Amino acid sequence: MTLSLPSIPAGALLILSVYTAYYFLSTYWRLRDFPGPFWAKFTDFERMFWVKTMRGHEIHWNAHEKYGEVVRVGPNTISLADPAAIPTLYPMRPGFPKSKFYRGIMPYTKGGAMPAVFTTQDENQHRTLKTPVASLYLLSNVIQFEPFVDEEISVLFEQLDKRFVTTQNTFDLADWIQYFAYEVMGTMTFSRRYGFLEQGKDVNGLLRAVWDFMLAVGPMTQFPTLDRILYKSFVADILRNYVAVPILRIVAQHVEDRQKQSYHDYEKDARIPHGDFLSHFLQIQDTNPTIPDWSCKVWTFSNVIAGSDSTTAVMRALIYNLLAHPESLNKLMEEFSDADKKSQLTRPYPKWNEVKDLPYLDACVNEAVRLHPPFILPLERVAPKGGVMIGGRHYPEGTCIGMNAYVVNRHRPTFGDDADSWRPERFLTEDLALKKRRENGMMTFGHGRRVCLGKYIAYLEIKKITPALLLNYEIELLDPKSYFVESSYFFRQQGINVKIRRRDF
Numbered sequence: 001m002t003l004s005l006p007s008i009p010a011g012a013l014l015i016l017s018v019y020t021a022y023y024f025l026s027t028y029w030r031l032r033d034f035p036g037p038f039w040a041k042f043t044d045f046e047r048m049f050w051v052k053t054m055r056g057h058e059i060h061w062n063a064h065e066k067y068g069e070v071v072r073v074g075p076n077t078i079s080l081a082d083p084a085a086i087p088t089l090y091p092m093r094p095g096f097p098k099s100k101f102y103r104g105i106m107p108y109t110k111g112g113a114m115p116a117v118f119t120t121q122d123e124n125q126h127r128t129l130k131t132p133v134a135s136l137y138l139l140s141n142v143i144q145f146e147p148f149v150d151e152e153i154s155v156l157f158e159q160l161d162k163r164f165v166t167t168q169n170t171f172d173l174a175d176w177i178q179y180f181a182y183e184v185m186g187t188m189t190f191s192r193r194y195g196f197l198e199q200g201k202d203v204n205g206l207l208r209a210v211w212d213f214m215l216a217v218g219p220m221t222q223f224p225t226l227d228r229i230l231y232k233s234f235v236a237d238i239l240r241n242y243v244a245v246p247i248l249r250i251v252a253q254h255v256e257d258r259q260k261q262s263y264h265d266y267e268k269d270a271r272i273p274h275g276d277f278l279s280h281f282l283q284i285q286d287t288n289p290t291i292p293d294w295s296c297k298v299w300t301f302s303n304v305i306a307g308s309d310s311t312t313a314v315m316r317a318l319i320y321n322l323l324a325h326p327e328s329l330n331k332l333m334e335e336f337s338d339a340d341k342k343s344q345l346t347r348p349y350p351k352w353n354e355v356k357d358l359p360y361l362d363a364c365v366n367e368a369v370r371l372h373p374p375f376i377l378p379l380e381r382v383a384p385k386g387g388v389m390i391g392g393r394h395y396p397e398g399t400c401i402g403m404n405a406y407v408v409n410r411h412r413p414t415f416g417d418d419a420d421s422w423r424p425e426r427f428l429t430e431d432l433a434l435k436k437r438r439e440n441g442m443m444t445f446g447h448g449r450r451v452c453l454g455k456y457i458a459y460l461e462i463k464k465i466t467p468a469l470l471l472n473y474e475i476e477l478l479d480p481k482s483y484f485v486e487s488s489y490f491f492r493q494q495g496i497n498v499k500i501r502r503r504d505f
């Protein structure tokens, strides 16, 4: 009997099989002590598909309900649910860089992937991009934009009166909240309106383009290797996988229009007394040769992409929940009425100073921020050299560890057993230590070194529009069940179908 040698293809297959088995086993082995869904231990496909279902936020939460506060959601990725881990994972000092998740959100064109303050993984680049503009986002600067928020409110109300008060037509308030948020950001950033409010529609398909961008990048953030191949390489050039191009085009147009002005006109061209964001960005870029020459474009892009739909999501959550919970709405209206009696509120829209510290409004805003964070995937960081201890467990160097705002904000030991329900009163507890723990335990704006830069802009808009809307209109929510939420890596709500009447204020 003669033994035949294996053929070359069979040999290659054998080697490939052994290598694949070794690869999966070693991948699994490294974090084998962490519980999680079976396939997630071997491949990032699993969590990518969670996002594809548009119910990723719920799947992540259910995974934590099933496996506990620490869940392995990918071969090299762990999600944590206990807010106690926040100071360790998101410190003010450098050393916990962002993971490749963020490369997934970078727009890619033929020139390559475009980093920004939000997305860069390089901590030096982050400092270079953030330091020159950080002061523009301080509350003291942001409140100078208040007249422009008022202006957008008045355009919004003019349209609501014309289209819906007079006609008594039903409409989806969620759309108009989004139009408003975009117009505010557009005005603050480049002193121009997109026209959403005046035309009552998605002009030039920008809103669709942003949502398409979210749909494309959401799943890719979960599978960085696939993202690298399909969206950040020559394959992307061949397949023309250029996400975010329409948004970049609009941003580039605004920047170029402005650059045509001479330096001294930057401020004049802005309608805002001390200049809009773009006038400051251009000035900073012009006077600082060490800043990369593409900075102005990415700062402007960040404002549009990071600042509009995020604020929209919280405003929608707040308005919807107030309308769906009349007991909360009544309490809030009483608070406005008391404030009006004490020191008359400005008409037709109360001023920031008059509403910024109203306790019940604060509690309602906090509750909306808690229940519906716009970003609903873990904000991933990479464990530093030597690994890290969190909550008594060691995470090896290079592990991606993240906290998902949708999950953390529902942490029952911190927020109560009814953490999945609307109850603003949880932020009015007399136990001040618990109140602080709750306020600091939310992940909605992130924490530490990479905390949201635009937080005060969001609060200014939210605390301005809410009293303005509620004091000037009686809003009837037709069917609370038509409210619909879905997510990519971003959250989106629709179906706040209402009828409105004018109120005397």
Ligand code: HEM
Binding pocket: 117, 118, 119, 130, 302, 303, 306, 307, 308, 310, 311, 312, 314, 373, 374, 375, 379, 380, 443, 444, 445, 446, 447, 449, 450, 451, 452, 453, 454, 455, 457, 458
């Ligand atoms: C309710 C509204 C908003 C929410 C919930 C929100 C949420 C967040 C979160 C979670 C992060 C941190 C991400 C991370 O750690 O990976 C972030 C960062 C950031 N946000 Fe916001 N954001 C909001 C509004 C805005 C606005 C209005 C702007 C700008 C005009 C803005 C600009 C930024 C920027 C530039 C960063 C990057 C900061 C850095 O890495 O240093 N955001 N935001």
